[in-house]
Amino acid sequence: MTLPKALAFDVFGTVVDWHSSIARETRTFLSTYLPSVDPAMFALQWRELYPQAMGECISGQRGFVVLDTLHHETLQKVLTAYGADISRIDPGELWHVAHAWRRLDPWPDVVEGLARLRRRFPVVTLSNANVQLMIAMNRYNGLQWDALLGAEFAQTYKPDPVAYLTTVKALGLAPEQLCLVACHHRDLAAARACGLMTAYVDRPLEYGAAPAPDAADAQQWDWHADSFIELAHTLQAAAAQ
């Protein structure tokens, strides 16, 4: 197996544990406005509105809108669905909660694994997060990237092929020289359809106790690992052959 020239990372789920971080970041807020709602369930239901919100931008139903704004809109939708009167919530407080997606913790293997991978490969984000969100998250959790690419750079969201191919182009590579690292089969399938290499990292706790919605889309990916540290070992071993 040829080694990639660079690694591009999905972020939400693959790098950071959004589920438990969002539950933590919304707990106090929910205890005030929706005390009967479980923060872990709230995190899942908020996240469920995310594909449709992006889909409207991908389809051209609306122009490109950054993810921070979509988070702010979907937050209001999920709160309203739960019966909260959002007109009674301070707008600054709503934005603070919408920005909970900037305060996400990496999985335990990420700090060490990403540093190891970065010694050999340029590592870039290929995320639907906007630049401002990613900068804030990196400053929150200390992760270091070679560049922040993906949705805002391409002005469209994954799984639009343009998002993957614009990232490939910015790195001066052919598609098969870039490897997407992700825990989502649909993301990897879209990258593969564009010609990219694929590395699957298993994140069985991404949705807490709930199953991943794309389990049925599993394929044999080019690389497979249970952690970034294992991925670094695997690529290192392949390089030594």
Next chain:
Amino acid sequence: MTLPKALAFDVFGTVVDWHSSIARETRTFLSTYLPSVDPAMFALQWRELYPQAMGECISGQRGFVVLDTLHHETLQKVLTAYGADISRIDPGELWHVAHAWRRLDPWPDVVEGLARLRRRFPVVTLSNANVQLMIAMNRYNGLQWDALLGAEFAQTYKPDPVAYLTTVKALGLAPEQLCLVACHHRDLAAARACGLMTAYVDRPLEYGAAPAPDAADAQQWDWHADSFIELAHTLQAAAAQ
């Protein structure tokens, strides 16, 4: 004076000493193909072709072309002007020399000064360098940025206002909340015309012994420093007031 929310940096000249690095990186090549040419003079003359090459992209005379490619084109122009027969030079060797702009050393104050500034402010590049060039240069010289913005992200070159304003927008800021750090008066003037704050850092050796071509464009900038370390002290002092 209000503090900025983030700092955006010009790179060539402000962060890195392109003049002596390009002279060093072309010395062996020139000794083979143009032994009578002084590398320090060659660096200046190569650099002189840079504004016109970008100008063709800004004016719309041609579409946006990344800086690596412009460097490759201007290299061939300057070699031909010196009488070299570029058809006799290996294409891979030409590209290696064109990529000398990826192997530039920072000024002596930059590593420490940038790290200090980054503790308080997000630091991004607002350079005409393309993403691939900047990634390679950062991996060469070890500098760490929060994001690589500027020309390729905006798909146009400075001093086109779009290059500054697209950077401002990606950071989620108002223009007056972003400060451009640069050693070039024309760059700072274009940023100021877009509403950005301005920090001038003096780099008297940018052109070696030669004078800067924009000395006559000096203005009173919002901040003024002789090094990144001094700029960090100045902003720190302003924050403490």
